[in-house]
Amino acid sequence: MVQIGVVGVGHMGEYHVNVIKMLESNGFVKFTGIYDINESRMKYVSEKYNVPAFDSLNSLLKKVDCVTCAVNTDQHYLVAKEVLNANVHLLIEKPFTLLYREAEELVEIASKKKLMLQVGHVERFNGVIQELKKKYLKKTVYIEAVRMNPFGKKTRDTGVILDLMVHDIDIVLNYFEEEISDISSYAKKIYTDFDDFAIANILFSSGLVASFKCSRASYIKTRTLAIAQESNYIFMNYDTKEIEVYKDTNSHFEVDQRELIYYRGGFVERITVHEENALKDEILHFINTVNGREKQNFSNENDLLVLKTALKIVKTASKNCDIPYEGDI
Numbered sequence: 001m002v003q004i005g006v007v008g009v010g011h012m013g014e015y016h017v018n019v020i021k022m023l024e025s026n027g028f029v030k031f032t033g034i035y036d037i038n039e040s041r042m043k044y045v046s047e048k049y050n051v052p053a054f055d056s057l058n059s060l061l062k063k064v065d066c067v068t069c070a071v072n073t074d075q076h077y078l079v080a081k082e083v084l085n086a087n088v089h090l091l092i093e094k095p096f097t098l099l100y101r102e103a104e105e106l107v108e109i110a111s112k113k114k115l116m117l118q119v120g121h122v123e124r125f126n127g128v129i130q131e132l133k134k135k136y137l138k139k140t141v142y143i144e145a146v147r148m149n150p151f152g153k154k155t156r157d158t159g160v161i162l163d164l165m166v167h168d169i170d171i172v173l174n175y176f177e178e179e180i181s182d183i184s185s186y187a188k189k190i191y192t193d194f195d196d197f198a199i200a201n202i203l204f205s206s207g208l209v210a211s212f213k214c215s216r217a218s219y220i221k222t223r224t225l226a227i228a229q230e231s232n233y234i235f236m237n238y239d240t241k242e243i244e245v246y247k248d249t250n251s252h253f254e255v256d257q258r259e260l261i262y263y264r265g266g267f268v269e270r271i272t273v274h275e276e277n278a279l280k281d282e283i284l285h286f287i288n289t290v291n292g293r294e295k296q297n298f299s300n301e302n303d304l305l306v307l308k309t310a311l312k313i314v315k316t317a318s319k320n321c322d323i324p325y326e327g328d329i
């Protein structure tokens with residue numbers, strides 16, 4: 001049976017631990033242990049979930065086939081490199097790395113060593129995206145992605161483009177598979193030294209336009225995707241798992257001496273996708289690729305393209321606005 005560990009058991013890492021405990025109890029995997037540089041945090045998670053804590057990354061890597069990694073983003077590259085060089089398969093949280101060349105190097109190591117390298121673009125496993133992919137992606141003309149969070153007190157080592165917008169960039173690039181011809185973007189610092197609010201537009205060579213808006217300065221949490229196609233308009237909500245498909249039947253104006261009336265005929269198909277745990281599906285897919293039961297359902301080339309696009313959006317915004325750009329694109 002595949003032996004798995006978790007590296008970095010902070011906010012997100014605890015979700016990984018919780019899911020892997022669940023998968024272990026269902027007989028999918030052996031949960032070998034956890035490692036975190038913060039000893040008191042590691043002790044807390046180890047006791048809460050009754051999972052062994054290791055005193056170094058190296059000692060954990062000697063005992064496992066694969067790890068999921070949810071360390072802070074500025075540590076992704078160093079930790080990922082150590083994991084892969086120890087011949088251990090890796091699921092690394094998003095964003096892949098802070099620099100493009102770091103991600104390229106990790107992909108190269110994984111490829112040479114024939115190791116699974118999965119990036120935690122969890123929305124790929126969201127039920128609404130699976131449903132959308134099955135039925136609705138035809139002749140799209142316009143896409144609008146909105147991802148808003150209230151501001152939290154967590155440590156911030158990136159802005160919202162790399163932290164939040166990257167999920168929507170991944171969905172759009174992965175499922176629409178179009179060539180990018182232009183990018184425009186603007187961003188604003190509000191609470192941190194990074195972009196806390198950002199908007200970006202991507203023009204694809206087919207003429208498709210995708211517009212992205214994300215923020216961690218909102219009082220409400222929003223995660224929606226609107227897709228205008230030639231024959232309908234789709235509005236979906238990642239959180240409520242609802243998809244609405246608007247279809248026109250007919251519309252016309254009627255004018256008389258008293259009023260102007262606009263008739264709009266149409267119907268809405270409402271689909272609610274069964275509530276699934278996307279993180280569980282993401283980690284299970286990783287485990288199943290490690291044990292050879294499933295083929296990796298995405299490519300590392302796409303992961304690189306997502307990171308490159310996100311970095312270009314930050315770079316473009318930094319030319320227009322007062323936000324830092326520390327990338328290498």
Ligand SMILES: NC(=O)c1ccc[n+]([C@@H]2O[C@H](COP(=O)([O-])OP(=O)(O)OC[C@H]3O[C@@H](n4cnc5c(N)ncnc54)[C@H](O)[C@@H]3O)[C@@H](O)[C@H]2O)c1
Pocket residue numbers: 007008009010011012013035036037038041070071072073075079093094095120121122154155163
């Ligand atoms: N997929 C998602 O939707 C999602 C959501 C939230 C966070 N994340 C990602 O998860 C990662 C962690 O975010 P978080 O909010 O949990 O941060 P966090 O600060 O709560 O947790 C990070 C943990 O990693 C540990 N750590 C740091 N460097 C380490 C190292 N070298 N070795 C071992 N442990 C180390 C820290 O001590 C801490 O406990 C980030 O990359 C973030 O982008 C993804």
